[in-house]
Amino acid sequence: MKNLMAVMGLILASTSFAQTWDANDGKLTLVGCYGKQDGVYCDFSFTLTKKQTSSLYWHKGDFKVFKQDGASDAADHVTFMDDKYDVFGESSIQEIIANVPVKVQAYFNIPSSTASFRALAFDNVKFDNIPVRAYGVASKVPTQLPAAPGVTGFAISLSNCQLQGQNYVCVATLTPTK
Template identity: 35%
Template sequence: MKNIALLATVLTAGLSWAGAQTWDTQYGTYTLKGCYPSASMIRCDFSFVLTAENTLNLQPNTGRYEVVAADGKTYEATKVSAGGSPMTNAINLNFYKGVAVPISVIFAAPSSTRTFSVIAMEGVPMNNIQVRGSTPTPVVTTPPTATAPAGVPTGFSLRLSNCKVANGTYTCTATLTPAR
């Protein structure tokens, strides 16, 4: 396990942009989920998926994040959260390969802000970020494919459709078709 500062190495090491809001770093993939008003400030949500190591210890903290509003005014982060931890000034967290870890950052920018010219993390900019409405848009992902455990009848194909997620639980319509 390596002990490094989150984003100090992750974001400054050989970035290759995969899109406007997702990029690959030396250790994994980092994605901006969005920014939106939160109380009297702005909250931005990210995820980080470790790809280079099995386990890596990282320390997200407020000193690593800042934004520049469309009017040119710079705002520093006031709180950070990672992996479901409470909002604080600094966190020490283990990241595991292939697991998306949510990271949220609160910036002192006014909640009326609608655009950031730049979000800078360890001096690495991401440009032209829109601030969304008053609540974050939930991210819905498809449940992973599973194989039948020993003793479970096979010979059917299973099709899941209309999947919805609520509180971490998937509800789907299942169609079983006998294999021919």
């Protein structure tokens, strides 16, 4: 029973690492950040969930990173679906429909060698320890881990494990053995 509770704690704790914000009548999810020659880009996926259609744009001031020394930088520009932004760095306006994920990208004019952010915030809601990968380096492919030993009455399989900050987030499957 103790082991089952520990596994359930692991499962519940892993759900708290989802880097998703409630935003503009939908959900904004961090896909990842990477350095290029001219700075750091953070890719997001936005899905409209609270309306059937909507005309949206993104304000660069809503996206902010906090460097390791605690200093913050707002995005220099933000793009939405079409990789275009206006003279003020705001995204173009796009008409979107519900439940279809679309790309949002924030650009930060900071050194591309930045390895991580202390935090990344959207609309003043932050997530800590955001890794920044080098451009052209693919995200790690999730690997299947062996079943966890020591739990009686269940076979446990961990899959889709991905590094998020200093922790691994996995999907756990519990199958009764009796």
